[in-house]
Amino acid sequence: MHIQVDRPATLLKPLFVPQKLLMGPGPSNCPPRVLHAMSLPVLGHLHPECCSIMDEVKAGIQYAFQTKNALTLAVSTSGHGGMEASMSNLIESGNTVLIAVHGIWGQRAANMAQRYGADVRTINIPAGEYFCMKAIEAGLSQHRPVLFFITQGESSTGVHQPIEQLGLLCHKYNCLLVVDAVASLGGVPVYMDEWEIDVLYTGSQKVLGAPPGLAPISFSPRAIAKIESRTIPVPVFYWDMKILGDYWACFGKPRVYHHTIPVSLLYGLREALAIFVEEGINKCIARHQMCAKRLHNGLEKLGLEFFVEKEEARLPTVTTIKVPRGLDWRVIQKYAMKTYCLEISGGLGPTVGKVIRIGLMGYNATLEKVDLTLKVLQEALLHARRPHTNL
Ligand code: GLV
Numbered sequence: 395m396h397i398q399v400d401r402p403a404t405l406l407k408p409l410f411v412p413q414k415l416l417m418g419p420g421p422s423n424c425p426p427r428v429l430h431a432m433s434l435p436v437l438g439h440l441h442p443e444c445c446s447i448m449d450e451v452k453a454g455i456q457y458a459f460q461t462k463n464a465l466t467l468a469v470s471t472s473g474h475g476g477m478e479a480s481m482s483n484l485i486e487s488g489n490t491v492l493i494a495v496h497g498i499w500g501q502r503a504a505n506m507a508q509r510y511g512a513d514v515r516t517i518n519i520p521a522g523e524y525f526c527m528k529a530i531e532a533g534l535s536q537h538r539p540v541l542f543f544i545t546q547g548e549s550s551t552g553v554h555q556p557i558e559q560l561g562l563l564c565h566k567y568n569c570l571l572v573v574d575a576v577a578s579l580g581g582v583p584v585y586m587d588e589w590e591i592d593v594l595y596t597g598s599q600k601v602l603g604a605p606p607g608l609a610p611i612s613f614s615p616r617a618i619a620k621i622e623s624r625t626i627p628v629p630v631f632y633w634d635m636k637i638l639g640d641y642w643a644c645f646g647k648p649r650v651y652h653h654t655i656p657v658s659l660l661y662g663l664r665e666a667l668a669i670f671v672e673e674g675i676n677k678c679i680a681r682h683q684m685c686a687k688r689l690h691n692g693l694e695k696l697g698l699e700f701f702v703e704k705e706e707a708r709l710p711t712v713t714t715i716k717v718p719r720g721l722d723w724r725v726i727q728k729y730a731m732k733t734y735c736l737e738i739s740g741g742l743g744p745t746v747g748k749v750i751r752i753g754l755m756g757y758n759a760t761l762e763k764v765d766l767t768l769k770v771l772q773e774a775l776l777h778a779r780r781p782h783t784n785l
Contacts, residue, residue, distance in 0.1 A: 428666050467639065492569070547579075553708075560591075580678050726778050727739065
């Protein structure tokens with residue numbers, strides 16, 4: 395055996411990770427308590443202590459989602475994987491599904507559903523708007539889907555989609571409701587059982603303030619019945635909720651090995667959920683709304699224009715502002731990062747080049763951080779307006 399690949403010189407240097415303030419659409423900064431938890435010793439993924447932590451995480455997710463669903467767990471994946479797990483379990487080839495597209499997440503969901511062989515129908519509105527009940531009912535009545543997908547917090551546009559009546563509506567049409575709450579959970583109300591949501595998922599890295607890598611998800615008894623009625627197994631083993639549910643002891647049976655859970659991330663999410671539980675849902679939502687109000691007032695004072703025109707439709711966790719005419723958003727973003735190590739983001743999907751996005755999530759949703767972000771943005775705008783400012 396000959397060494398044909400030299401030791402990479404980059405790995406012989408110390409790891410360098412700068413301290414940045416993440417005021418974009420996520421991930422957000424983790425509280426020190428979460429970071430500390432992740433430095434605790436690694437346990438085996440089926441050790442009793444690890445299983446107890448999984449039970450605690452499950453209880454925390456049930457609280458955060460306001461659900462008593464037995465099939466509630468965290469998938470070892472980013473928020474995107476929550477979408478994938480929903481589609482993989484609920485769709486069988488040939489099923490008609492209806493996707494609400496009002497930003498990138500609806501587009502992604504349609505793409506995923508197609509890959510599982512669904513007959514995908516969409517309802518569409520321009521970026522920056524939200525769906526009214528009438529349009530959704532018209533879609534359900536026309537297409538008669540088995541599943542309706544909608545994003546509550548469209549982080550690409552900054553829209554907060556109202557969803558409280560949708561479960562009832564979907565069930566009237568014998569259709570399951572899947573809600574993406576990756577960017578919204580904890581910043582706006584979501585009451586899974588009361589609102590009759592069949593599948594709800596979020597990401598660990600947004601309001602909850604754990605690192606990316608775990609996606610809390612829950613399935614209603616109706617959603618489980620759909621999985622039970624499948625004629626072919628879930629096509630991707632990794633997403634199969636019947637096996638994953640057994641790994642998380644959701645069905646009252648002994649745990650069965652499915653995969654090796656990222657235990658350090660599990661500790662992080664456990665602590666993030668503990669912090670969330672200590673604060674309480676309503677206080678956490680109120681804090682995000684208070685910070686968003688302060689941010690929005692400040693942005694107006696800076697003469698900036700909101701991308702989402704209707705005030706009630708603005709998502710507290712992700713604010714989108716139009717890039718001022720004649721300015722390059724990349725200059726603004728770069729100035730904030732270079733001068734203050736502060737992240738603000740550009741657009742995503744349909745809003746690329748059109749908006750600047752500011753995130754207020756979890757540990758970063760404080761009045762001090764809002765004020766700092768406004769100050770940095772004001773300076774960055776001045777900088778971008780100077781003649782001959784380059785990237
Ligand atoms: C990711 O969730 C983003 O909105 O950029």
